[in-house]
Amino acid sequence: MADILKPESESQLADAINWAQSESVPLAVKGQGTKDGLGRPTQTRYTLDMTGFSGIDLYEPEELVLTAKAGTPIAEIQQALADKNQELRFEPGDLGRLYGHAPGGGTLGGLVAANWAGPRRIKDGAARDHVLGIKGVTGRGEFIKSGGRVVKNVSGYDLPKLITGAHGTLMAMTEITVKVLPAPEKIRTVLLIGLSAEDGRKAMSRALGSPHEVSGAAHVPATAAAMLGVDPVTRQGAAVTAIRVEGPGPSVEHRCAELIRELGGELGGATEELHTENSKAFWKALADLEPLVQQQDKLVWKISVAPTRGPALVDTLGLGDSLHWLDWGGGLIWLGLDGSDSRADAIRSTVDAAGGHATLIRAPEPTRAATEVFHPLPDPLMGLSRRTKEGFDPNGLLNPGRMYPGF
Amino acid sequence: MIAMPKPDESVIARREQIAEDLAEIIPPAHVIYDEDERRAYETDGLTAYRQLPLIVVLPETTEQVAEILKYCQREKIKVVPRGAGTSLSGGSLPVADGIVLGLGKFNKVLKVNYDDRYAVVQPGVTNLGVTKAVQEEGFYYAPDPSSQIACSIGGNIAENSGGVHCLKYGLTTNNLLGIEFVTMSGEVMRFGGTGLDSPGYDLMGIITGSEGLLGVVTEVTVRILRSPAEARAVLIGFPTSEQAGDCVGRIIAAGIIPGGMEMMDKPAIHATEAFVNAGYPMDVEALLIVELDGPQAEVDHLIERVDAIAQEAGATYSRVSQDEDERATFWAGRKAAFPAVGRISPDYMCMDGTIPRAQLPLVLRKMTEFSEKYGLGIANVFHAGDGNLHPLILFDANKPGDLDKAEAFGADILKLCVDVGGVLTGEHGVGVEKRDLMPHMFTEDDLKQQQRVKCAFDPDQLLNPGKMFPVLHRCAELGKMHVSGGKLPFPDIPRF
Numbered sequence A: 001m002a003d004i005l006k007p008e009s010e011s012q013l014a015d016a017i018n019w020a021q022s023e024s025v026p027l028a029v030k031g032q033g034t035k036d037g038l039g040r041p042t043q044t045r046y047t048l049d050m051t052g053f054s055g056i057d058l059y060e061p062e063e064l065v066l067t068a069k070a071g072t073p074i075a076e077i078q079q080a081l082a083d084k085n086q087e088l089r090f091e092p093g094d095l096g097r098l099y100g101h102a103p104g105g106g107t108l109g110g111l112v113a114a115n116w117a118g119p120r121r122i123k124d125g126a127a128r129d130h131v132l133g134i135k136g137v138t139g140r141g142e143f144i145k146s147g148g149r150v151v152k153n154v155s156g157y158d159l160p161k162l163i164t165g166a167h168g169t170l171m172a173m174t175e176i177t178v179k180v181l182p183a184p185e186k187i188r189t190v191l192l193i194g195l196s197a198e199d200g201r202k203a204m205s206r207a208l209g210s211p212h213e214v215s216g217a218a219h220v221p222a223t224a225a226a227m228l229g230v231d232p233v234t235r236q237g238a239a240v241t242a243i244r245v246e247g248p249g250p251s252v253e254h255r256c257a258e259l260i261r262e263l264g265g266e267l268g269g270a271t272e273e274l275h276t277e278n279s280k281a282f283w284k285a286l287a288d289l290e291p292l293v294q295q296q297d298k299l300v301w302k303i304s305v306a307p308t309r310g311p312a313l314v315d316t317l318g319l320g321d322s323l324h325w326l327d328w329g330g331g332l333i334w335l336g337l338d339g340s341d342s343r344a345d346a347i348r349s350t351v352d353a354a355g356g357h358a359t360l361i362r363a364p365e366p367t368r369a370a371t372e373v374f375h376p377l378p379d380p381l382m383g384l385s386r387r388t389k390e391g392f393d394p395n396g397l398l399n400p401g402r403m404y405p406g407f
Numbered sequence B: 001m002i003a004m005p006k007p008d009e010s011v012i013a014r015r016e017q018i019a020e021d022l023a024e025i026i027p028p029a030h031v032i033y034d035e036d037e038r039r040a041y042e043t044d045g046l047t048a049y050r051q052l053p054l055i056v057v058l059p060e061t062t063e064q065v066a067e068i069l070k071y072c073q074r075e076k077i078k079v080v081p082r083g084a085g086t087s088l089s090g091g092s093l094p095v096a097d098g099i100v101l102g103l104g105k106f107n108k109v110l111k112v113n114y115d116d117r118y119a120v121v122q123p124g125v126t127n128l129g130v131t132k133a134v135q136e137e138g139f140y141y142a143p144d145p146s147s148q149i150a151c152s153i154g155g156n157i158a159e160n161s162g163g164v165h166c167l168k169y170g171l172t173t174n175n176l177l178g179i180e181f182v183t184m185s186g187e188v189m190r191f192g193g194t195g196l197d198s199p200g201y202d203l204m205g206i207i208t209g210s211e212g213l214l215g216v217v218t219e220v221t222v223r224i225l226r227s228p229a230e231a232r233a234v235l236i237g238f239p240t241s242e243q244a245g246d247c248v249g250r251i252i253a254a255g256i257i258p259g260g261m262e263m264m265d266k267p268a269i270h271a272t273e274a275f276v277n278a279g280y281p282m283d284v285e286a287l288l289i290v291e292l293d294g295p296q297a298e299v300d301h302l303i304e305r306v307d308a309i310a311q312e313a314g315a316t317y318s319r320v321s322q323d324e325d326e327r328a329t330f331w332a333g334r335k336a337a338f339p340a341v342g343r344i345s346p347d348y349m350c351m352d353g354t355i356p357r358a359q360l361p362l363v364l365r366k367m368t369e370f371s372e373k374y375g376l377g378i379a380n381v382f383h384a385g386d387g388n389l390h391p392l393i394l395f396d397a398n399k400p401g402d403l404d405k406a407e408a409f410g411a412d413i414l415k416l417c418v419d420v421g422g423v424l425t426g427e428h429g430v431g432v433e434k435r436d437l438m439p440h441m442f443t444e445d446d447l448k449q450q451q452r453v454k455c456a457f458d459p460d461q462l463l464n465p466g467k468m469f470p471v472l473h474r475c476a477e478l479g480k481m482h483v484s485g486g487k488l489p490f491p492d493i494p495r496f
């Protein structure tokens, strides 16, 4: 018997899940598998390959909406959008590369299942803020639709929010509708050179609290900055604090000049400006997690806290010398650790005290089997999450245990 | 009229005892028992529906909310959460055999952090109250429903409310960082926080827009934004609604996302102009208000581009606001559209469908046909940027049969919205009003799956019953799997 089921229609998909139901065999729901390394390892003999659901069904640039089958390659979608000068505003990076896959991989379904987002998360949200509708088959073998193709929609529960970021544990998605937006005309990035993490964070807080509509704010220490492959940044040989503005030409120039004026003098340090192409390269390198892509042997943590807590958290953990940087104005810490010890207990207790959460984004399978990958949930939340899972997939057929024990 | 579930007489018979029990949990003065005082809670913004609640309770702390819910769960008493009672879909309409849990005493702003750009408030704080708490420092809370002076932030979460600025800044769900929440069993939970995203399922995402059916929100952390340096609005008039709709499409196709983009048809223009003297042109069929915000350089630049696009689209009138007062005047008409229409008709019913924008000409044409069919007038205001229509159906509740006709007219409009690829409700919620239209948009399996979410939170279905779902299934029944005992045939699916 073969191990991979590749349905090509909704009814075949429902058949496959119903079959798995009657045989009590759990299924690994998969797109191209570029993010197999994300989540707890699951024990499944059968794989439900969703790449049979492929193709853009509807793209209306004037309506800012795109519908595609869940297995459609992200690269195909990004190309179609670029042709019309639009984009996925949540700026998803090429996450597959973090797990050693070739560039440009991944499907829309995989992206939505992981609720991924890039540096622009602080201004424009994550995948969950852009998914308008999802169709698919639940673990009950029932085809359902949720949401729609319009942005304003409160007809019934917002199931797309729940399914986005559920790592395929609630249903196998067949079709996804997303909101798309115009790509900015111009981009500028202000670089503040050589600031400490705390001063960098202060500059970012000021920039984000200014009327300049900052769409990216990251503080990258020298080691990580040297690995970004963007010459004007790399050659600094120092930490850079980067602040991005985007939009129509005159506005971007104005805001960039204002930011340099407001931030430059006060915190000391030199300033530089990246124009559109260098800005694109810089933020893409951050979105793709370039330094961690280059160091495949490192364990990777993603920590989210309130921005003002970021720099102190790195210090408290005593991990200032490890490969790391701060994104999201200081509220997102990317951390690469040497060796096989995930230090989960120390990291989680420190992060808990700071009111945040930490995800073990990359680690060898035995490590992910031994430590919780996603931040542990308090009991009442765990109970509620389990009951939610049972509503969609009572027999635990879809990606069982990928997120937490039992779901 | 839409029927509410049959009340449980045995609960009504225990009213006095229940009131006494509740007075053990919260100060007796906060348990409202007298009919006169309960009257104030008998309806919400959907005033055609009225029902006196069994009892009203006004707790002040999360612990009290938890104790009340625990008690009601144990005693199997229904609970209707209520914020400011401005819901237009009957979301906070009481039930005869249930208590109303009012959040009015949760009215404090607890904390503001400008460095991290959030505010922590209690759910009874008004939407505008959040902005007021932070505006001295130049910040604001972006979602701005027209009811913002009155509606509560807890109600906004329950309805996932929008406003005229949500095209650019998002709805409530996109501006929420964290909540404290109490389930029907009295468990207190926190979702999200002061950082971004949260581990596990996005339960805050599903609670937002759940119309008080999943639990009670007792604390809210919202994202605050720095106010734009400059905002200017331009009024653009067109000889036809088609041209106005076309102009909206062209603006977006040019890569411009205005802070707000609203449209009114002729009856709405005339009603609002007579009410607030905003200086609207009276000889156009459709009027757009387009607001651009950002740094002055951007606003000046984009106003010019929008104006040029409007001319290409056939605009016959255009006026740019010259100062803040004038901008406010432009909006005053739009924001007062509902009361303005209330002046020209004894009663009106506000619809709330969303359509793909390109369908606007068809939908407007059909609405004129319906209007003739039912013999009732209609005025249209419209969040043009995102396709959210607010047709206002004019009727007279004192005329026998008029309310029924208005409801049928409204149902026709909403079904049409769904049929052209849109949805039943864009921001006002399903509530009681659109409950029975849900099967027009969703299949039975779709609706059952939504109800299973309800079952995960409130298995006895005691919270806000009679809302959102036309047919109630018991959770035990919803949980069953319908796979026949025998093995299904080996399916015919490609394998590798």
Ligand SMILES: Cc1cc2nc3c(=O)[nH]c(=O)nc-3n(C[C@H](O)[C@H](O)[C@H](O)COP(=O)(O)OP(=O)(O)OC[C@H]3O[C@@H](n4cnc5c(N)ncnc54)[C@H](O)[C@@H]3O)c2cc1C
Pocket (backbone or CB within 6 Å): B044, B045, B080, B081, B082, B083, B084, B085, B086, B087, B088, B090, B091, B092, B103, B123, B144, B145, B146, B147, B150, B151, B152, B153, B154, B155, B156, B157, B158, B159, B160, B161, B162, B163, B164, B211, B212, B213, B215, B216, B217, B218, B338, B427, B428, B464
């Ligand atoms: C003139 C007018 C203009 C309006 N304009 C807009 C608009 O532009 N955009 C828009 O989106 N809406 C608009 N509305 C609708 C309404 O104001 C919103 O739906 C608002 O969010 C309701 O808030 P509320 O506090 O009045 O809630 P209520 O009416 O009290 O309750 C609404 C729902 O929320 C639940 N609820 C309330 N508080 C809580 C809580 N703490 N925890 C759990 N559930 C709770 C209730 O059970 C109910 O289901 C308008 C209404 C009016 C009357």
